[in-house]
Amino acid sequence: MEIRKLLVANRGEIAIRVFRACAAEAIATVAVVAPDDEGSLHARRANEVVEIDNYLHSEEHIRAARQAGADAIHPGYGFLAENADFAEAVEAGGLVFVGPTYDSLRRGGDKLEAKRAAEGAGVPVLPSGEPEEIGFPLMIKAAAGGGGRGMRIVREPSGLPDAVAAAGREAKAAFGDETLFFERYLERPRHVEIQLLADEHGHIYSLGERECSIQRRHQKVLEEAPSTALDPELRRQMSDAAIAFAQAIGYRSLGTVEFLLDGGEFFFLELNGRIQVEHPVTEEATGLDLVALQLAIARGEPIADPEATFRRHAVEVRLYAEDPVDFLPQAGTVERLRLPDAIRVDAGVAEGDEVGIAYDPLIAKLIASGTTREEALARLESSLGETKVEGVMTNLPFLRWLVSHPAVRAGGRRPRS
Known part of the structure; x- marks a missing residue:
């Protein structure tokens, strides 16, 4: 199926990243903008712009695509990217959804269903059940979500009632679903994810891992590839497990299977059925264009094994408009912006732009690569x-501190901050 014009149902740097991939293939691009987001950088980078009421209204994106004569919709990440109802509505409207099937989004997006599918596929999972069965410490998780929302660590039985109530409220507010489950908690495991590529012809490939263990409040702060914790055999085992899970749910498109790594043992965490914020790490480390591959899959093309190997070491940090001490979002006009030329930068704003509090305050992602990990970190610093x-x-002062921290330089899990 040919894609001549594509609408990105998103904003900021990910919309610009998709526009760049489309330009390389002579695909016309359509940006959508909410009333409070007019004049934003992504709108200035598209071939045409359609105003919509809200980025979270699926029917508005479909209306905009029809109005512009687009063939396809790319959801980016966040907003509606993993919304199975949106994917289904896009396809019902005769448009190409550049992402997974709505069925696999439903199966993989529900954490309990995904965990059952993983276990059925022979993928290691953490014990879950009632608190008295799994013991303490335990983790409370929201069945419908991720990103640290609806999650609580409980170390003693006395703290359980309050933690359940708080997690339920947070899950209801974030996802509209207060369903929770309990899982064994690991103290300071590594967080390693496998990047998958799957077409509709049954081909599923691992493109290697990304190390995402340096986090703050369950949010990734620094990502890199390859991981310092994986040897070739462990990499193969984790890749095989990710592929087995993808096969079990009939997955298509780009996707990431996340694992917790505790010594030599790994456990299924969740599926991210979309392109990841940190996808440039894999691109810089392997030389592959993940968005171009995603577009090829959406066209129905069979994908040959890219035989991904790590040619370089790559590391990414995210520059946010936020307080570097308490990390609260900040608003204002970017009066001066100087971004480096020597490394890859995926920016979502430009000098003179307003950064508000209605949307993700991401200014840019900075991605450095080198022939060694030490060189990549030195270039990033x-x-x-x-x-x-x-x-x-x-958060620039925090990022400078982080990248120079001895624990980061040594390849440790995370410095305390």
């Missing part, structure tokens, strides 16, 4: 030193 943002507070 130097580039962060060159970066300047004025007019709005950012």
